[in-house]
Amino acid sequence: MKRIVTLCGVGVGTSGILKVNAERVLARLGIEASVTATDVEHVQADAADAQVILTSPELVQHIGRTFADIVEINSYVDLDEIERKLDEALG
Numbered sequence: 001m002k003r004i005v006t007l008c009g010v011g012v013g014t015s016g017i018l019k020v021n022a023e024r025v026l027a028r029l030g031i032e033a034s035v036t037a038t039d040v041e042h043v044q045a046d047a048a049d050a051q052v053i054l055t056s057p058e059l060v061q062h063i064g065r066t067f068a069d070i071v072e073i074n075s076y077v078d079l080d081e082i083e084r085k086l087d088e089a090l091g
Helices: 014-029 057-062 079-088
Strands: 002-008 033-039 053-054 071-072
Touching: 002 014, 002 079, 014 033, 014 053, 014 079, 053 057, 053 079, 057 071, 071 079
Parallel strands: 002 033, 002 053, 053 071
Antiparallel strands: none
């Protein structure tokens, strides 16, 4: 099963919104994946085996070294943007 991590500064608000919307998009695409919300402090541990990290452009610099694809999302509520970028990353 694929693993996706959503990232925000604190790990509760916007990463939670992005998690829910990513799960909606994955259901549309028919892709099974585990989605976890986290914060910049815990991203290294939480994303150790992730294939994709979804985050805003301003948080990319906080991710550090990873083997996951880092996908920048400009609008956490734009399902079309999330779908397009997830489909490309997981396709």
